[in-house]
Amino acid sequence: MRYMATYDLMETLRNTNQWLGATARTMASYPAFAAIPNPMISLMAAWGEVTERTFERMSAKPDWGIRSIACDDGKDHLVHIRTVVERPFGDLIHFDVAERDTKARKILLVAPMSGHYATLLRSTVISLIPDAEVYVTDWHNARDIPVSAGKFDIEDYTLYLMEFMREMGPDTNVIAVCQPAPLTLAATAYLAELDPDAQPRTLTLIGGPIDPDATPTDVTDFGRRVTMGQLEETMIQRVGFKSAGVGRLVYPGLLQLSSFMSMNAERHSKAFTEQIMRVSRGEASDHDAHNRFYDEYLAVMDMPAEFYLSTVERIFKNGEIARNAFVVDGHRVDIGKITDVAVKTVEGAKDDISAPGQCVAALGLCTGLPDEMKAAHLEPGAGHYGIFAGRSWRNNIRPLVLEFIDANAGTERKSSKANAA
Structure with missing residues (x-):
């Protein structure tokens, strides 16, 4: 293929x-x-x-469609999307609200690279803009990235997140949605070890497969059934002559879409x-x-082949994050190094993609974090989409996340104490 x-x-x-x-x-x-x-x-x-x-x-890539937002002064303020960091495989963008005082809350929303564009989080962004300065990881379609840009696997993804966090500074509150949750946890732990002053203030993990084996689903069962050779032969193709990424190995968006559609073909x-x-x-x-x-x-967007294959092999099959054995650029990342980043997990009781138990496993890996800086929420009756963009997010989860952010906004950090000493 x-x-x-x-x-x-x-x-x-x-x-x-x-x-x-x-x-x-x-x-x-x-x-x-x-x-x-x-x-x-x-x-x-x-x-x-x-x-x-x-x-x-x-x-076609959907437009964000966020042109203005109502603010506390009763006026509609224009929203400008500005690129803060530009990289071949993804940018860090900021939703800058014109003529509005800078909000105290600064949120980095880590979007999944799983077939759809970051615009899948449009409603999540809209719900957060009135109360925070919102930044988003805007991943690029792999078919538009020349082969000369090199590879992009889960280690590169983790290094991108670290760079984005460094750019935003230590008062950042990170919210990772679904697929990037384990890699965001790893990026935070790596920063805790290498550059403690660049760590975010809080980390919220929503419906992510930290430990896929904690509660098996059809997704985890599929990862167990197929071999890496089968995946490479049946799912990976080279970008054709029409696109700038001609020759790049990808998991095509159209192939991903056919898989999505087949799961609920009748509906x-x-x-x-x-x-x-x-x-x-x-x-x-x-x-x-x-x-x-x-x-x-x-x-849908094409996914770099090495990113897709390394996700299946290292996150799902080998469980490197779940075993605290993840390696980035030759260095083993110890999640226990997280000692002063408040961590919260959010799960949906009816989530059939990242079932309850998979995400909350992150708290058990944070062995260096005090219990008072850990939190977990299980949303009754919520499916996967609902916990970050549906009614459950709007009515219940969003207020809890903002409350969690505010509760940890003024805490003195151990890294700051160490530097002062």
């Missing part, structure tokens, strides 16, 4: 389906057809509109059928519930 031809074939199929949808929509929209009282014509136009939009989404099929009927009746809109969800869900 590691050929450009298979990558280009997938892109050709996507492009062809987009063209078919556009063609059907255009043909069925001829004014002359309006004189023919046949409902199949309106259904054809509706099918074409939904199909064109569906396949067009897969090749997705029903959703698209119902949307076609709504469009044909004139009941759909550009930003209705269906389009808001699928505009984000279908927008």
Whole structure:
């Protein structure tokens, strides 16, 4: 499978389906057809509109769409997205609210590199901007990164996080969502050892696989069933000639999307059928519930092959984080070195991706951290998405996280005491 031809074939199929949808929509929209009282014509136009939009989404990065925010002064303030640190595989961006006093809370939101763009956290960002200076890790699509930029595996990811934390300073409050939770924990521990003054103030881990074996799920079972050779042969391809990353080995976004869709094929099929009927009746809109969800869900990015393979092998199969045996750049990272970064874990009781027990395992690894600086929250009835972007996040988890941040904002740090001595 590691050929450009298979990558280009997938892109050709996507492009062809987009063209078919556009063609059907255009043909069925001829004014002359309006004189023919046949409902199949309106259904054809509706099918074409939904199909064109569906396949067009897969090749474009969604916009953040955060243009202004209401502040305490009762005015809407413009939001400017500024790049703070620019790197080949990802940037550190800041949502700068114009003409607003700098907020005391400074939050680094670590987005997952797991098929979707960082914009998947749009609602999370929107909920935090009024109360904090929000920074986000904005990972790049691997197909757009030239081969000359080199590799990017989980060690490189960890080093990127360390650089971002250093840039933001010691008053940073880090929130890691899902996949990056174990690597964010490792980056914090590495900083605690190498550069204590650059450690964040707090670390909140939301639904992450710190110990995947603590509570098995379909995701962990898959990681156990397949061999690394099977994954490399069936999931990895080379970027085709159309993109700047031509020749780079990646886990293609389109292949990832097919896996996502197959897990709930019946539900997705029903959703698209119902949307076609709504469009044909004139009941759909550009930003209705269906389009808001699928505009984000279908927008996928290629993942560097070495990052995907090293995640499966070292985090899931070998459990290096869970065993406190993770190595970065030849150095073993000891999570027990975290001694003055308050750590909180958040899990959803109905999370079927990172099930309860996987994330809270982080607290047991922080052997050097006092119990009063550890916290855990299990949200009843919440699934994976709900704990960082749904109703559970808005109503329950977000206030608890901000309260946790504030509770540890003024604590004197051991590293500061040591430097003073």
